[in-house]
Amino acid sequence: MERECLTLHDVTVKHTFLYTLVLLITLSACSSGEGIRIEGKFKSLKQGQFYAYSYSPEWNSFDTIAVKDGVFTLTHPASDTTIVILQYPNFMETMIVGIPGKTIKITGDARDLSRLNISGSDENELLSDFQKDIYKKSLSEKVKKAEEFIKTHPESYASLVVFHKYFLDTEKLNLGKIEKYLNLMLKHAPTRTHLLALNAKMNALVNCSVGKKLPTFKATTLQNENISNNTFKGKWTLVCLWSSWGSNTSRPLAIASKEIRKQHYDVEALNICLNTDTVSALSIIKRDSIDGYNVCDQKAWDSPLVKAFGIRMVPAIILVNKKGIIVERDIKEEDIISTLKEYLK
Known part of the structure; x- marks a missing residue:
C-alpha cells in the first residue's frame, strides 16, 4: 500500500x-x-x-x-x-x-x-x-x-x-x-x-434556502475592493460559486457571464472561486471574460462565504431579487439561460 x-x-x-x-x-x-x-x-x-x-x-x-x-x-x-x-x-x-x-x-x-x-x-x-x-x-x-x-x-x-x-x-x-x-x-x-x-x-x-434573505457577509475582491451583502442592496444579484477542479465546475460561470452581457441584463454578479490559489482563478476569469465582483480567498471549503451561503457542492448558482430574497438556488447549468430570462427579461 x-x-x-x-x-x-x-x-x-x-x-x-x-x-x-x-x-x-x-x-x-x-x-x-x-x-x-x-x-x-x-x-x-x-x-x-x-x-x-x-x-x-x-x-x-x-x-x-x-x-x-x-x-x-x-x-x-x-x-x-x-x-x-x-x-x-x-x-x-x-x-x-x-x-x-x-x-x-x-x-x-x-x-x-x-x-x-x-x-x-x-x-x-x-x-x-x-x-x-x-x-x-x-x-x-x-x-x-x-x-x-x-x-x-x-x-x-x-x-x-x-x-x-x-x-x-x-x-x-x-x-x-x-x-x-x-x-x-x-x-x-x-x-x-x-x-x-x-x-x-x-x-x-x-x-440560505429559497425565500430567505441574502446572508450577511464580507469579502475582498481580486481587485482589492471591499464588498458585503450591502453592496448588492436593491439589485438583482447572481451568486456563482465555482472552481477550476473540473470543466463542469467553471463552465456555468462562463455561460452566465456571457448571457448577462449578451442580453444586457441589469444584474450584479458575485463570483466566488474556491481555488486555493488566485493565479488559476485569474487565468479562468481572463480566459472566459468573467465580469462582476470576483472573489477568491484561497480557503476553499473553509471559506466563510461557503458557510454563509450553505454550499454543499460546486458549481452553485444562486439568484437574489432586488428585495434581497433568494428566488432560485442550485440552478443547473442547462437552466441558467432560461432562469435569467424568466426573472430578468
Missing part, C-alpha cells in the same frame, strides 16, 4: 456535501502509526489504485491505495471511529466504518463494486447486509429501505453512512427528511462530532 498526500489539484473528487465536510479539516502532511486497518481482495483486477479519505480531523490526507495481484491494504492512524470513503477511478464510492484496532475486510468483484462484502465489525456487516438487501432495487425502493434502516439503527455509524448516501449525497435535497433523520440520530448519539457538524451545515443551508 502506498500513501501520499494529495492537494486539490492532484485528484478530481465529487464535489458534494460529503466532500465539503472532508475539507473542514486541513489537508496537511501525512502521518504514520497504527489505527484503522483495511484489507481487501478484488477479483477481475490485477493492478490499479484508488483513494481513501475521511471526515476525521485525524485523517488529514487523501491516501492512494495500490492494488497488486488483486490485493490491497491500508493502515491509517486514528483514535476514534469514523466513516472512511473509498473512491474508485470510475468515481463510484464505497463507504465503510473505520474502527481503531479493528481490521475491516473487503472482498468482491471489481466489475461490480456495488456488491462488495464488508466484514470485520458489526457496523460494517450491517452495511454489507443492507447493500445486499437493496441490490437491483429501484431508487425509490432503496430510499424506503434506507429510512427503515435508520429508524431501526439510529445509534449506529452504519446509519450515518446510509444517511449520507441516500439523503445528503444527492442532487436534490429533501430537507424535511434530512431534519427528521438527523434529529433522530442526534437523539441517540448527541455527542457524536460528525452529527454535530452535519447539523451546523444543514442549518446554514436552510438559512
Whole structure:
C-alpha cells in the first residue's frame, strides 16, 4: 500500500456535501502509526489504485491505495471511529466504518463494486447486509429501505453512512427528511462530532434556502475592493460559486457571464472561486471574460462565504431579487439561460 498526500489539484473528487465536510479539516502532511486497518481482495483486477479519505480531523490526507495481484491494504492512524470513503477511478464510492484496532475486510468483484462484502465489525456487516438487501432495487425502493434502516439503527455509524448516501449525497435535497433523520440520530448519539457538524451545515443551508434573505457577509475582491451583502442592496444579484477542479465546475460561470452581457441584463454578479490559489482563478476569469465582483480567498471549503451561503457542492448558482430574497438556488447549468430570462427579461 502506498500513501501520499494529495492537494486539490492532484485528484478530481465529487464535489458534494460529503466532500465539503472532508475539507473542514486541513489537508496537511501525512502521518504514520497504527489505527484503522483495511484489507481487501478484488477479483477481475490485477493492478490499479484508488483513494481513501475521511471526515476525521485525524485523517488529514487523501491516501492512494495500490492494488497488486488483486490485493490491497491500508493502515491509517486514528483514535476514534469514523466513516472512511473509498473512491474508485470510475468515481463510484464505497463507504465503510473505520474502527481503531479493528481490521475491516473487503472482498468482491471489481466489475461490480456495488456488491462488495464488508466484514470485520458489526457496523460494517450491517452495511454489507443492507447493500445486499437493496441490490437491483429501484431508487425509490432503496430510499424506503434506507429510512427503515435508520429508524431501526439510529445509534449506529452504519446509519450515518446510509444517511449520507441516500439523503445528503444527492442532487436534490429533501430537507424535511434530512431534519427528521438527523434529529433522530442526534437523539441517540448527541455527542457524536460528525452529527454535530452535519447539523451546523444543514442549518446554514436552510438559512440560505429559497425565500430567505441574502446572508450577511464580507469579502475582498481580486481587485482589492471591499464588498458585503450591502453592496448588492436593491439589485438583482447572481451568486456563482465555482472552481477550476473540473470543466463542469467553471463552465456555468462562463455561460452566465456571457448571457448577462449578451442580453444586457441589469444584474450584479458575485463570483466566488474556491481555488486555493488566485493565479488559476485569474487565468479562468481572463480566459472566459468573467465580469462582476470576483472573489477568491484561497480557503476553499473553509471559506466563510461557503458557510454563509450553505454550499454543499460546486458549481452553485444562486439568484437574489432586488428585495434581497433568494428566488432560485442550485440552478443547473442547462437552466441558467432560461432562469435569467424568466426573472430578468
